[in-house]
Amino acid sequence: MEVLGYLAQGFLVAMTPVNLVWMVAGSALGTVLGMLPGLGPSTGIALLLPLTFGMRPETALIAMCAIYYGAMFGGSRSSILLNVPGDGAAVASAFDGYPMACKGQAEAALAISAIAYFIGGLLSTIAFVLVALPVARFALRFGPPEYFCLMIFALAATAAISKEALLKGIISLVFGLMLSTVGLDFQSGVPRFTFGSQELQMGIDFVVVIIGIYGISEVFVNLEHIADNVAKPVQSKFGRIWITMEQWKKSIGPILRQTPIGFLIGVLPGAGGTIAALMAYNNEKQISKHPEEFGKGAIEGLAAPEAANNACSVGALIPMMTLGVPGSGTTAVMLGALLILGLQPGPLLFEQHPDVAWGIIASMFLGNVVCALINIPLAGALVRVLSVPPKLLYPLVVVLAFLGVYTINFSVMDFYLLTILGLVGYLMKKFKVPTAPLILASVVGASMESSFRQSLMLSNGSLAVFFRSWICLVLLLAAAVSVAWPFISDWRSKRNQGEAVDVPVD
Amino acid sequence: MRPNLLVGVVSVLIGATYTAQAFMLPKAMVGNPWAPLYFPIGLGLLMIALGTLLIVLEVRKAVKGVDDYKRPKFTASSIKLIAGTSAACVTYALIFEDLGFIPSSLLFLGSLLSMINGLKAWKINGVITLGFTFGAWFTFVKIFQINLP
Numbered sequence: 001m002e003v004l005g006y007l008a009q010g011f012l013v014a015m016t017p018v019n020l021v022w023m024v025a026g027s028a029l030g031t032v033l034g035m036l037p038g039l040g041p042s043t044g045i046a047l048l049l050p051l052t053f054g055m056r057p058e059t060a061l062i063a064m065c066a067i068y069y070g071a072m073f074g075g076s077r078s079s080i081l082l083n084v085p086g087d088g089a090a091v092a093s094a095f096d097g098y099p100m101a102c103k104g105q106a107e108a109a110l111a112i113s114a115i116a117y118f119i120g121g122l123l124s125t126i127a128f129v130l131v132a133l134p135v136a137r138f139a140l141r142f143g144p145p146e147y148f149c150l151m152i153f154a155l156a157a158t159a160a161i162s163k164e165a166l167l168k169g170i171i172s173l174v175f176g177l178m179l180s181t182v183g184l185d186f187q188s189g190v191p192r193f194t195f196g197s198q199e200l201q202m203g204i205d206f207v208v209v210i211i212g213i214y215g216i217s218e219v220f221v222n223l224e225h226i227a228d229n230v231a232k233p234v235q236s237k238f239g240r241i242w243i244t245m246e247q248w249k250k251s252i253g254p255i256l257r258q259t260p261i262g263f264l265i266g267v268l269p270g271a272g273g274t275i276a277a278l279m280a281y282n283n284e285k286q287i288s289k290h291p292e293e294f295g296k297g298a299i300e301g302l303a304a305p306e307a308a309n310n311a312c313s314v315g316a317l318i319p320m321m322t323l324g325v326p327g328s329g330t331t332a333v334m335l336g337a338l339l340i341l342g343l344q345p346g347p348l349l350f351e352q353h354p355d356v357a358w359g360i361i362a363s364m365f366l367g368n369v370v371c372a373l374i375n376i377p378l379a380g381a382l383v384r385v386l387s388v389p390p391k392l393l394y395p396l397v398v399v400l401a402f403l404g405v406y407t408i409n410f411s412v413m414d415f416y417l418l419t420i421l422g423l424v425g426y427l428m429k430k431f432k433v434p435t436a437p438l439i440l441a442s443v444v445g446a447s448m449e450s451s452f453r454q455s456l457m458l459s460n461g462s463l464a465v466f467f468r469s470w471i472c473l474v475l476l477l478a479a480a481v482s483v484a485w486p487f488i489s490d491w492r493s494k495r496n497q498g499e500a501v502d503v504p505v506d
Numbered sequence: 507m508r509p510n511l512l513v514g515v516v517s518v519l520i521g522a523t524y525t526a527q528a529f530m531l532p533k534a535m536v537g538n539p540w541a542p543l544y545f546p547i548g549l550g551l552l553m554i555a556l557g558t559l560l561i562v563l564e565v566r567k568a569v570k571g572v573d574d575y576k577r578p579k580f581t582a583s584s585i586k587l588i589a590g591t592s593a594a595c596v597t598y599a600l601i602f603e604d605l606g607f608i609p610s611s612l613l614f615l616g617s618l619l620s621m622i623n624g625l626k627a628w629k630i631n632g633v634i635t636l637g638f639t640f641g642a643w644f645t646f647v648k649i650f651q652i653n654l655p
């Protein structure tokens with residue numbers, strides 16, 4: 001009952017005219033950004049972040065959430081219609097969505113994608129409502145050592161997402177933590193790594209890091225293919241975008257089965273929409289009676305990843321909002337935005353600013369409806385964005401990025417940093433060094449160091465403080481397991497292969 | 507050179523430079539004088555260790571003759587575009603406050619479009635440059651009340 005009361009209060013906040021307007025605008029902007037290859041949700045939110053500076057905190061967060069799920073939704077539009085995923089999470093939608101469009105079923109594919117997305121989002125938001133308060137209340141027991149260990153876990157899980165890039169992932173996160181140490185140390189007043197620059201005393205703003213590493217570097221990567229990167233002709237006239245009863249019956253099972261999986265993957269730090277969508281696709285293929293139809297326009301192959309993808313995007317907001325620790329690049333950007341707005345995400349957000357916390361949760365229900373409503377009837381209009389030639393688009397993205405960055409500190413020092421970070425991000429992508437750990441580390445770095453030093457103060461300098469509570473031990477163990485897991489699973493699969501070979505064949 | 511080996515070498519160099527700088531940081535005047543240095547020194551040493559580990563792993567692979575890598579490709583045309591864009595970005599930073607938002611952005615966007623979209627498309631480049639610059643100025647200054655130089 002308590003939760004329902006808070007939720008009702010949240011709906012009152014979310015349904016104010018200004019919040020509704022930003023929800024609609026955010027969903028539409030997000031859909032458009034998500035459709036454009038190379039500009040995923042993280043880049044999209046980062047680029048649009050300055051627009052939210054003048055807003056009230058709840059309005060800013062509602063707008064960003066709308067951009068987030070709008071972008072997740074938009075990514076699949078270009079997957080279905082062009083076979084060009086807007087971002088990694090939309091890759092699986094192309095497997096069967098594009099063949100459906102090729103067979104003249106674009107309308108059904110767009111409708112299934114929207115319905116799966118809507119149901120996945122709705123169910124996972126209900127799960128969010130049930131989970132948020134208990135998690136936030138549990139997190140009130142966290143002191144500085146527990147928070148430090150939690151951040152270690154979140155960073156380790158993100159860095160360890162692939163075995164091949166594990167070491168490079170950890171290097172990336174250490175580099176991000178290094179960036180977070182630039183500027184005045186607020187506990188002692190000592191300037192660190194500022195090289196006498198007044199502008200650097202305030203540190204390197206993580207928004208600059210995010211826009212540089214995601215936005216500018218993505219433009220640089222895309223400039224490599226600009227000559228052969230011509231906008232494909234796109235279908236923009238559609239019949240009735242809806243599905244038949246038979247298609248509905250085929251879709252509902254995969255949607256209901258894969259939503260919880262997507263949600264759980266979203267809650268885990270490091271894993272993201274791409275993993276959720278691909279796992280959902282593979283799960284459905286494995287249990288299907290007709291796996292041979294997958295990849296040739298199977299409805300289940302489109303419904304499952306769409307539902308999982310959106311459930312994942314809702315799940316990813318749980319650690320960010322209840323614990324104050326982002327689990328992905330996109331939620332790191334959103335966490336950064338909350339900090340800029342003067343709010344500290346975490347358990348106290350629910351205690352001290354219930355209107356903001358529950359307003360955002362309520363907006364997820366409404367946002368899913370808004371997104372579906374925008375995307376089904378306006379599909380034809382929105383996909384016209386895909387006709388914009390990249391040669392015109394990327395210069396605009398660069399200028400928008402610079403303009404956005406300037407509005408944070410009103411300092412041209414950020415222009416130099418943005419250019420350098422763009423080049424760093426470009427080289428990291430070329431050398432296959434993951435960038436998400438760097439982003440996460442640059443956002444949580446300052447509070448991580450603060451928790452570390454507060455813990456040491458509590459223990460008179462003894463590192464044993466990190467091993468005294470069971471919460472710390474569990475979190476450190478989870479961090480160790482997440483780093484070791486790729487190796488363990490690799491060893492197990494090798495052993496299984498060995499056993500399979502050893503089996504004598506009669 | 508193997509790409510991961512290069513990443514390892516760069517990591518060690520960054521770690522070593524950062525650690526050296528961290529040791530040179532001023533000490534705190536109150537409390538533990540080393541308190542602001544612990545975290546950076548730890549990070550620097552960790553970076554050196556990780557970079558070294560990556561180098562060792564890559565050298566071992568090279569000795570075993572494992573060729574499980576792909577060299578990143580850099581074409582002359584893309585390097586030219588990226589270098590040109592970066593130069594335009596630095597120039598924008600240099601002129602932004604002196605010339606003001608509108609003239610500097612007209613030059614910046616105009617030069618980017620000329621480089622990326624080509625000089626032949628000067629008409630469309632011009633229309634986009636003018637439209638976007640004045641549109642952005644109107645949005646930020648008039649709608650969001652954000653002051654631009």
